[in-house]
Amino acid sequence: MAKHSREKNCSSSVSDSSVDRSRRRFLGATAGASLAALVPASASVAASGETVTIVHDTHFHGRFRNAQEYDLNIARYYTVVEDVLDDTENSLFLGNGDDIAPSMLGLEYEGEHMIEALNYMDVDAVGVGNHEYDFGADVATTRFEESGFPWLVANLLDDTGAPVPGTERWTTLEAGGLTVGVFGLVSTNFHSLTDYPAEWQVLGYVEGAQEAVDALRADGADVVVCASHVSTGVHDTLAAEVDGLDAIVGSHSGIAYDEPEIVDGTVVSEFGDEFAHVGSITLDADGDLVDWRRVDLIPENWSPTDAVDEYEQITARETADIEEDPTLVDLTEKWQGELDERLGQPFFESETDLNGTFDNYAVETGFGNLITDAMATIGDTADVEVDVAVQNGGGIRGGYYEAGPITGAQVMETLPFPNEIEVVELTGQQLVDYLEGAIRPHPSEDYGTQPAIQVSGVSYEWWGHDDETWIDNVFVGGEPVDPEETYYMANNDYVVGNDDILSQAETVLESGQFQGPYVLDVLEEWGTVAPERENRMIRVDEDVGAGSVAREDGKITITAPFPESGTAVVEDSFRAVIRTGDDLAVESVAEGDDTVEVVFDAEALCELVSSVENPVLRVFGGYDPDEEYWGYGFELPTSSGYDYFKLKSSVDAAAVLESGEGADDDDGQNGDGGDGDGEDQNGDQDDGENQDGDDEDTDVSSEKEEDGMPGFGPLAALAGGAGGTYLYSRVRGADDEESDRA
Structure with missing residues (x-):
């Protein structure tokens, strides 16, 4: 192919393993500065010397098309890539990994299909991502060896200190008169992300990057670029501490910048993942940014982003107007056609919308x-009674599917990993410890606090702030958890093998069943479903204490203290909940000087409370957080599925039942957290709520409007489908954490 000819001169080196010496830091003075002040006019700079344009960000997840928007596909994406490459004299095409998996196609073909496509696309080099190893090191090595381009990772070494099989640590590429050095970086917590050999070594980000830069400079590189598969927040550290690094392209986070950033002289550029954006940067011989471009691919039912109007470098192209590359169309049919025929038909029907997006990290969803x-039924195959089933949020990778017929492909895209369902035996205390340990607490500007799992058979309140977590009111099958009792939990083998608690538990069932196919079989058998939110995970940001009870004119008013950490309550968000998860929406809410008065229909509330013994009655509701009180230094709430924070007030259920017409707090009806109120076992919050009203908290059909996208920040992206294809740009974050199965 003659579109952008170049020569490849590859070299590699090794280093002893060491600990990660990277540290957190604040942005330098140039970070976030206007590009107008930092970037000269491209024409004048280009005329003064050689430049190289780098088209970057693949991150295909093993897909040939978006899970929901079939017009947004690899055949159109590559047409735009070629257009960008052809518009520049000296250009390179770099990928940043996670190209082999996770997806339905990846699960079916273990990445073989993607190598054929990438070889045709003539990619120059790809940084290794964690999902290249979803099917084990042997499969990954085979795929690397089948590739007509180098896979790069500088900070991952085998047990002898050599580059991991099939990869190089760095390489040099020729573009016009410039030698461009390229190296890859992958997440340092790789052992918990996918199926790497346990004995492989990992170097710290700064150590691995500095060694690569030094070697590439010694090899004569004029410009040095990192094809990154580490989290966005790590880039600040790399820019500050690695000498001689000109640019960082791509990331583990799948973020699309509205413009590149310059951090301590290093260009940082991220243009998303999958097929929604094609981005490029142009550098001069000194590694300085000369120009940049971003093309947004817009399906028929999408609208261009505001950034299209704000930046002359960003353009939008309708997918209907983009000609598909014929070879990639043929490859899609070759690899996708059989699966479409087999799984493209409806397998069951849902009466509610199914939310399979990354919301499953942050909030209880009907689909979760x-x-x-469905996973909980695995015990039926071996006469094992499963008490609790759990799925990690990162293992749910689908789109948002409206109520109606649901295809097999939609379920398989939602559960694309080669994970088998297992059942382990836990004590009640171990179960509580596991649930608490799964929570991701604030501060996190990227993600916000998250329970990070979906559950069946168990309900609890959860809290996560100031790097601490706790849970409270844990019920299994609606009954208080017994710390000494034995419980059986169904989970997937990936989580079981990597969790400190579950990996030490006794395995009572190895089902041999992959999650996707098994869940699909169960749902096909069920035929028609209508999943809703059921208060299984209840977020709490502040426990305000006991609420008092008064009854008058057929109404019961519960008066609770006003949250110290809030500025105003969200009136339509309050509801009463009992231990079974059944709830009742509020009729009205009023703020006092130091109190919140919540009014319910008396008959309905009494019916709810009397439906079970010891109902553990609580009132939950939303409030606007006080930024100064929390002191996180970024705007709250983050867009992790919530528009506000949540309060909890415990209520004496006996006081509700005993309240007489016209009774008030002085008649002995005050709630104090006892008498069936269910005192806190640890304390925490609600995940299954919407942002607009309690009466919709269990309405899955409202999830699409109410739930934000975890990991996005205030300018949250609109989900375009599974695996992180997003139309709108996410705000770049400053958090170093990696997400499981991200």
């Missing part, structure tokens, strides 16, 4: 409940 309910 459905998946875990």
Whole structure:
């Protein structure tokens, strides 16, 4: 192919393993500065010397098309890539990994299909991502060896200190008169992300990057670029501490910048993943940014982003107007056609919308409940009674599917990993410890606090702030958890093998069943489903204490203290909940000077409370957080599925039942957290709520409007489908954490 000819001169080196010496830091003075002040006019700079244009960000997840928007596909994406490459004299095409998996196609073909496509696309080099190893090191090595381009990772070494099989640590590429050095970086917590050999070594980000830069400079590189598969927040550290690094392209986070950033002189550029954006940067011989471009691919039912109007370097192209590359169309049919025929038909029907997006990290979803309910039936195959089923949020990778017929492909895209369902035996205390340990607490500007799992058979309140977590009111099958009792939990073998608690538990069932196919079989058998939110995970940001009870004119008013950490309550968000998860929406809410008065229909509330013994009655509601009180230094709430924070007030259920017409707090009806109120076992919050009203908290059909996208920040992206293809740009974050199965 003659579109952008170049020569490849590859070299590699090794280093002893060491600990990660990277540290957190604040942005330098140039970070976030206007590009107008930092970048000269491209024409004048280009005329003064050689430049190289780098088209970057693949991150295909093993897909040939978006899980929901079939017009957004690899055949159109590559047409735009070629257009960008052809518009520049000296150009390179770099990938940043996670190209082999996770997806339905990846699960079916273990990445073989993607190598054929990437070889045709003539990619110059790809940084290794964690999902290249979803099917084990042997499969990954085979795929690397089948590739007509180098896979790069500088900070991952085998047990002898050599580059991991099939890869190089760095390489040099020729573009016009410039030698461009390229190296890859992958997440340092790789052993918990996918199926790497346990004995492989990992170097710290700064150590691995500095060694690569030094070697590439010694090899004569004029410009040095990192094809990154580490989290966005790590880039600040790399820019500050690695000498001689000109640019960082791509990331583990799948973020699309509205413009590149310059951090301590290093260009940082991220243009998303999958097929929604094609981005490029142009550098001069000194590694300085000369120009940049971003093309947004817009399906028929999408609208261009505001950034299209704000930046002359960003353009939008309708997918209907982009000609598909014919070879990639043929490859899609070759690899996708059989699966479409087999799984493209409806397998069951849902009466509610199914949310399979990354919302499953942050909030209880109807689809998460459905998946875990199906997983809980695995015990029926071996006469094992499963008490609890759990699915990690990162293992749910689908789109948002409207109520109606649901295809097999939609379920398989939602559960694309080669994970088998297992059942382990836990004590009640171990179960509580596991649930608490799964929570991701604030501060996190990227993600916000998250429970990070979906559950069946168990409900609890959860809290996560100031790098601490706790849970409270844990019920298994609606009954208080017994710390000494034995419980059986269904989970997937990836989580079981990597969790400190579950990996030490006794395995009572190895089902041999992959999650996707098994769940699909169960749902096909069920035929028609209508999953809803059921208060299985209840977020709490502040426990305000006991609420008092008064009854008058057929109404019961519960008066609770006003949250110290809030500025105003969200009136339509309050509801009463009992231990079974049944709830009742509020009729009205009023703020006092130091109190919140929540009014319910008396008959309905009494019916709710009397439906079970010891109902553990609580009132939950939303409030606007006080930024100064929390002191996180970024705007709250982050867009992790919530528009506000949540309060909890415990209520004496006996006081509700005994309240007479016209009774008030002085008649002995005050709630104090006892008498069936269910005192806190640890304390925490609600995940299954919407942002607009309690009466919709269990309405899955409202999830699409109410739930934000975890990991996005205030300018959250609109989900374009599974695996992180997003139309709108996410705000770049400053958090170094990696997400499981991200």
